[in-house]
Amino acid sequence: MRASTLTDVGEITVEERERPEPAADEVLVEVGACSVCMTDYHMYHGTFPIETPLVPGHEAAGTVADVGSDVTGFEAGDRVAVNPTVPCNACSYCKRGETHLCENNTSIGGAGDTILDGAFAEYVRVPAINVEDIGDMSFERAALAEPLACCVHGVEQVDLTPSDSVAIIGAGPIGLLLLQAFRNAGAAPIVVSELDPERRELAAELGADAVIDPDEVDPEEAIPEAAGGPVDVGVEAIGLVPTIEQANAVTTKGGSTLIFGVPEQDATLEVSPFDVFFDEVGYRGSYSLTTEDFERAITMLRYGRVDADSLITERIGLDELPTAFERMGDAEGLKKVVVPDRD
Numbered sequence: 001m002r003a004s005t006l007t008d009v010g011e012i013t014v015e016e017r018e019r020p021e022p023a024a025d026e027v028l029v030e031v032g033a034c035s036v037c038m039t040d041y042h043m044y045h046g047t048f049p050i051e052t053p054l055v056p057g058h059e060a061a062g063t064v065a066d067v068g069s070d071v072t073g074f075e076a077g078d079r080v081a082v083n084p085t086v087p088c089n090a091c092s093y094c095k096r097g098e099t100h101l102c103e104n105n106t107s108i109g110g111a112g113d114t115i116l117d118g119a120f121a122e123y124v125r126v127p128a129i130n131v132e133d134i135g136d137m138s139f140e141r142a143a144l145a146e147p148l149a150c151c152v153h154g155v156e157q158v159d160l161t162p163s164d165s166v167a168i169i170g171a172g173p174i175g176l177l178l179l180q181a182f183r184n185a186g187a188a189p190i191v192v193s194e195l196d197p198e199r200r201e202l203a204a205e206l207g208a209d210a211v212i213d214p215d216e217v218d219p220e221e222a223i224p225e226a227a228g229g230p231v232d233v234g235v236e237a238i239g240l241v242p243t244i245e246q247a248n249a250v251t252t253k254g255g256s257t258l259i260f261g262v263p264e265q266d267a268t269l270e271v272s273p274f275d276v277f278f279d280e281v282g283y284r285g286s287y288s289l290t291t292e293d294f295e296r297a298i299t300m301l302r303y304g305r306v307d308a309d310s311l312i313t314e315r316i317g318l319d320e321l322p323t324a325f326e327r328m329g330d331a332e333g334l335k336k337v338v339v340p341d342r343d
Ligand SMILES: [Zn+2]
Pocket: 037, 038, 039, 058, 059, 110, 146, 147
């Protein structure tokens, strides 16, 4: 089989590899689609250090091609999405259902302490507990179940009551999925701040009640103005300290500021303990997804609660990843999806 393999920082080549055999508790998935994520981008650029060689790609869906001897729930031909977070099911976090915090943090192609070969390949091995039936939905749409599940997880991290107001700073693919996840949870109004005019337009189409251009107006004034006051939840979906501070500045007393975008590992944030005390504004983080979030994301996609198709702007082959990473660096387009049988 062919597999896009990271061999060093900035080096990715399509290798011919043996088609893997599933272990007793695994299924082998023929990859139908695997979307490209900023994590892949950071692995490629060395800003998320990994051991090479590695096949990245953790947002995948496809067809079961083979099953291990102990697998009973799936058979060849089943259409599935892949949850890349492999729980050990033995640590206290897993036992509490917090599989994303697993002490033996393992990912199929994504961020983790242990990273297994991922899905920028024709086939990927996956534990049977990590695949979810997708019915007849397209592989491309199903590939977005992973990022959507992360966003569902983000909504669960804050105490949201229907009609709570939300501000989302940054409307890249993740900001646009967060917008839809919060909308599904009943948030209103939702204000989105985004530099790019096309992304702003799409945010409005996907249900933002107001969109603002932070180049034109000061978000710290314009967001409360559009939302009728400071918001219950301020969400940062970029990963930069100034925009995290901005999200916090527009969060109301008693509200939550959600750090969703991935900050640099050595970034620091100044927090006034008095403000936390006096205004009861809490910072919350949201990392990855649980097994439950993944199942919920699949259901939302299956029943059309989220428009994932509008976020897919490019289909590429296994050999086109380096140029796709360049376009991601320039924030060109939205989701790029690798379709392995394309070339
Ligand atoms: Zn991802």
